[in-house]
Amino acid sequence: MSNIIDLTLVDLVENIKKKNLSSKEITKAYVERAEKSKKLNTYITEDFNNALKKADNFDNNPDFDKKLPGIPIAVKDLFCTQNLRTTAGSKILENFIPTYESTVTDNIWNEGAILLGKLNCDEFAMGSSNETSFFGNVQSPVAENLVPGGSSGGSASALAAKLTPTTIGTDTGGSIRQPASFTGIVGLKPTYGSCSRYGIVAFASSLDQAGPMTHDVKDCALMFSIISSYDNKDSTSINFKREDYLKKLNKSIKGKKIGIPKEYRVEGMPKEIEDLWQKGINIAKESGAEIIDVSLPNTNYALPTYYIVAPAEASSNLARYDGVKYGFRSKGKNLIDMYEKTRSEGFGNEVKRRIMIGTYVLSSGYYDAYYLKAQKVRRLIKNDFDEVYKKVDAILTPSTPSSAFKIGEKTNNPVSMYLNDIFTVPINLAGLPAISIPAGHDQKGYPLGLQIIGKTFDEQNILNIAYSLEEEINFKNKINDWWI
Amino acid sequence: MTIDLKTVKKISKLARISLDEEKAKKLEADLNSIFEFIKKLNQLDTSKSEPLTSVVDVKLQLRKDEIKSQNIRDQILKNSPDENKDFFVVPKVVE
Numbered sequence: 001m002s003n004i005i006d007l008t009l010v011d012l013v014e015n016i017k018k019k020n021l022s023s024k025e026i027t028k029a030y031v032e033r034a035e036k037s038k039k040l041n042t043y044i045t046e047d048f049n050n051a052l053k054k055a056d057n058f059d060n061n062p063d064f065d066k067k068l069p070g071i072p073i074a075v076k077d078l079f080c081t082q083n084l085r086t087t088a089g090s091k092i093l094e095n096f097i098p099t100y101e102s103t104v105t106d107n108i109w110n111e112g113a114i115l116l117g118k119l120n121c122d123e124f125a126m127g128s129s130n131e132t133s134f135f136g137n138v139q140s141p142v143a144e145n146l147v148p149g150g151s152s153g154g155s156a157s158a159l160a161a162k163l164t165p166t167t168i169g170t171d172t173g174g175s176i177r178q179p180a181s182f183t184g185i186v187g188l189k190p191t192y193g194s195c196s197r198y199g200i201v202a203f204a205s206s207l208d209q210a211g212p213m214t215h216d217v218k219d220c221a222l223m224f225s226i227i228s229s230y231d232n233k234d235s236t237s238i239n240f241k242r243e244d245y246l247k248k249l250n251k252s253i254k255g256k257k258i259g260i261p262k263e264y265r266v267e268g269m270p271k272e273i274e275d276l277w278q279k280g281i282n283i284a285k286e287s288g289a290e291i292i293d294v295s296l297p298n299t300n301y302a303l304p305t306y307y308i309v310a311p312a313e314a315s316s317n318l319a320r321y322d323g324v325k326y327g328f329r330s331k332g333k334n335l336i337d338m339y340e341k342t343r344s345e346g347f348g349n350e351v352k353r354r355i356m357i358g359t360y361v362l363s364s365g366y367y368d369a370y371y372l373k374a375q376k377v378r379r380l381i382k383n384d385f386d387e388v389y390k391k392v393d394a395i396l397t398p399s400t401p402s403s404a405f406k407i408g409e410k411t412n413n414p415v416s417m418y419l420n421d422i423f424t425v426p427i428n429l430a431g432l433p434a435i436s437i438p439a440g441h442d443q444k445g446y447p448l449g450l451q452i453i454g455k456t457f458d459e460q461n462i463l464n465i466a467y468s469l470e471e472e473i474n475f476k477n478k479i480n481d482w483w484i
Numbered sequence: 485m486t487i488d489l490k491t492v493k494k495i496s497k498l499a500r501i502s503l504d505e506e507k508a509k510k511l512e513a514d515l516n517s518i519f520e521f522i523k524k525l526n527q528l529d530t531s532k533s534e535p536l537t538s539v540v541d542v543k544l545q546l547r548k549d550e551i552k553s554q555n556i557r558d559q560i561l562k563n564s565p566d567e568n569k570d571f572f573v574v575p576k577v578v579e
Contacts, residue, residue, distance in 0.1 A: 357518060
């Protein structure tokens, strides 16, 4: 048998069920590798000793009917974990110990999984390179001094480096799909309302969704079946019949109508991305899909809309960090002074920038011109998708307009950083599901991803299309363990 | 339109984030470049578009208001930045 860390999640589960491997052996393998991989800075909080104890407990009293029996998993540090520090990558929550568990992580532990620890991310999930974290930037396992993407950068890096067999991230404007694309892994942003937001540190509530990050599409289907659930603790959770997405997974792409939106051919897009997209189109066509040119005319307005809606919601959500009930507090000469100093010292620059944007667009006299305007454009963007989905079953695009960039390359120009999310943001604005799968490498050997966008609650369909493309593409991640 | 230093300072007051002069100037430049980018939306005619407030078409559900967590008072207070085992403590607000 190959090394434990080289197995997919589905294979690990099978091996544990067949008693070829114990939970302790698996957990130990990941812990040992994480100990050798500190240079990547993927973990904010390690919980290895507890994980090993839990693995022992599982082996002494195993339940093989669970879907993740004794499987160790590290998660993004945006999910509240009961009695284990949850920071959201921020100084303001540096010492916060939640008294409750997020529904999504609860679902995973209920299926027998074991928490390894909490993974680095951009502060409050605001960033596209994991450089805004108070706990330092994350290194990509692809190459030294390369960003893993963001905001789920620690998650992407830990998975691609094989420090965890799967992980979960959150995606507000591309925070699962962009880092997945940068590190050669699979990432799914589910339909809004599919996975509960309860216990996830809130960024922009009308856009936030949790989703799986995995080595392949089968693993993704398994994880999605587990984390998606109706939850009355989240007022926008939707009560619909969830499937066993893994059981129903098949390579059905034949006869599927796949739309290619012309507006995604953006100016200045590198030829490598163009070629990758064409490769995806060719494969889909050869596999029997019908390729249809479509138009999403308001695509160009998605990013400006996002940079009004998301900061507006963030400024409201982050109003709770005032230094009173939890988190960091700075001394002030009176209450107001304490608030102002706490928030000035507790938040990093990107978070402050977005709170300022949000406060401005919601302030008296500017609300109509910015926030209301953005909500109206958001409607137009959603209408574009509704129109196109009368003609096609799914949409195929590149995941990002470029491959990963160097650490520090884009930190001085917020707008150039925001442009990273040009292909992912429209999907969040419309509440749709989308999956990024690794599809090739650029000249430098950095991974590139393709994105398949589905109709609302049509995750099974995009998983099936991804499964079919994955086989033909036969992507192999080139990770040479440079940090060990 | 441009955002001047005075506006930046006003927003920082509203957002309860103190700024020194240097940070305020840096933010002025950042915000202007971001709003320059956002300005693009004015090209669009949205007079016939209804604002989209939620992508999900559901009525908000009511649930019973029940206490589910038990005996976590001490744990909650432990997260408080000012050490006091019975209350949340803030600087004096009434003279």
